[in-house]
Amino acid sequence: MFYMHMNAIIAMIGMVAVLMLTRRWANNKRILMLIFSLCFLLLFSQKLFVFYAVYTVINYLGFIYLCRTSVWRKTAFIFGIAANVVGVFLGVRFFVMGIFHNPMFDAVIYLGLIYNVLKVIDAYYFAYFFGKDGEVPALDYANYVLFIPTFTSGPILKFRDFMADTKKPYTVDAKLFEDSVKRVILGLFKKIVLVTWMTSVFDHVLKGELYTLQSVFLLIWFYAIIYFDFSGYSDMAIGFGRLMGYTMPENFKKPFLSPSMTQFWRNWHATLGDFFRDHIFMFFSRKAPSRGLASALSILIMVLIGLWHGFTWLYFFYGLYHGLILAIENWFKITTVQRKKVSKTYFYFRCFVTQALVTISVIIYSSNYETVLRIYRGLFHFTAG
Template sequence: MYNIKNKREEAKFYMVCLIVFNVSILAFYKYYGFLIDNISILTGLNLKIINLPLPFGISFYTFKIISYIVDVYLGKCKPQSRLTSFALYVSIFPQIGAGPIVQYSDMESELFERKVTPEKFGKGVEKFIMGLGKKVLIANNLSLIWVQVKSIPGLEMSALTAWLGIIAFTLYIYFDFSGYSDMAIGLGRMLGFTWAENFNYPYISKSASEFWRRWHISLGNWFKTYIYIPLGGNRVSKLLNLRNIFVVWMVTGLWHGANWNFIFWGLFYGIIIYLEKIKIAKPLSRMNSKIQVLYCLFIVVIGWVMFDLQSVGQIFKFYANMFIIGSTGLVDSNALYIIRTSWKLFLIAILGSTPFVLGLYENIKRRFGKNGYIFLAVFYAIIVLLSISSLVADSYSPFLYFKF
């Protein structure tokens, strides 16, 4: 007899088929070349690769589609009967390039009912302008320092140059990606959508685990909701919990790109986070909070080397430079030039990556009342003018996460 249990099994079958279908499309476009390359290396065959253009935003909208499929199956939301509403969720333009990855159950109600008020529109404009300033005025200039450092022939540099370069990248990737997220959230707010923050000052974290609760929050929530928890999360044996952590971080690495450096980067964090859970968490919590922040920053900076440099040889050479093993000394002319020309940029970026600026913003509004709003309006106007001037003068500099 056909009963509810049969319907549930049928629904599960369709859910799995749809997920496999969508993941297969993503895997083909994103990992086809990587797979063929490695088969050629292992077998000695000279297999030819057809260069396929990566569909714009495929990683982001694939995850959003999977979110919809699973949320409907679990009964978190109703199936969407209107194709236009579903298409709006999947391809809404502020999110499609680089997120944030809003889960369908969180966005469902606003697909039908939302209000665009002057206050919400104004808040959206503020958010967009701050994101624009982050990207154009800070991230783009930091990227020039990192490109200059990693372009040094043979990576022959001093330890200080290596550290300044990777710190520049550490700040660059934050301002680039959080800048885009702010712009997307701001645009969404102007259209009546309310999306949660995607970054929460990750560089003040006291552990790697906390860092990933503050960095790219929407992606972390997606992996937790649709991979980690279905695998059993931490409510399983230590061995299975270890498996779950490494599965999530292997997928995280692969999601960012089809290259071994991303896999190593993902496994690196899998190891660190597992060690924090079983060994490091208690002794770390007893340390001074500033020591905890420095520990986390050290881990993150080390990880960003693996994230951006493509070859294993480059990665180890850069590490050797950082720790004076293979460097040309402690300080060289490149390091002195970077300090002399960019110390103000580093200072602004470091302060901007902490709650300092938000505290200053709130303090101005509180202390100066209406005059504070006038001051902030002038400040935003200056950011817009400087950003436009910079965009006109500079060459095209795409958002880093567009390629993921």
């Protein structure tokens, strides 16, 4: 991750300074950001630079073809998405699992691909539904794919929003500058201080014998670690993105105050949930879906989100578990709770139930079968001896 390298942090700070010094140049962020992104990748890894140069050019050609063609549009649309999902997404997962090996590739090639594939797919959707009106210059498309602040860990940028920002001149006033710098510092504190300390505590407790209290503690503690880790990266990406002149979407919107699982997934890693909801619902149902279809799509979306995190049975069942809860909420029409229309007791009770359901499953993010099973077994190990 770029944000764990001090040289990368210094480089991004330097880029912000350059943009501020050239703010009177109308196209400064369009041209300078692409130069910065390319140089950044080249210095980080020559292999990564070559891969992303080729990957971006190929997908831009597919994007332009989809914008301009009137023949076989749906076929081209499906092929472009399938090529990215099968050729890139599954390739990443199989490489990580040790199934796929090729001397031409190594781990650095796959840096950021899991996020960037989703961005490329969003661009294909835009081209498909807007046609020639959705066409953009290669410069802006490359900036979108290679945007360094969100390159490795999101938030997932929407193509339409990024292009709208691209047309605006670079403007960062004193208030935005102050808020963004504070956001970056908060993210660094979460990731470097909190997560490091909390992980050492988690590992220490995990080494001992696990009983009910220890397992409950580890489940809650790991949930907090994941939150500070994910939200810390998002804070840094949002802060630097805004300092570079682009509006960054919020990724965590007070998820602990979510009174239903449906609302939780609108508040936790929100851009990921939004991506799957927008693109899956758009593909399968252009109109408001029935309860049955909404329930089925909820299961499908959550299974896909689970497999997006990792191509393993652990993540499959994680997605299925959340999908079934969302399906139940859709079926019984309990997906939302309006805080102003219910009592505080009921609202916070629903929040507690939602957090309990999340807490019991979030340990899956450890991606370690032995750790997951030990903690779950410990829940039923009530007394010592």
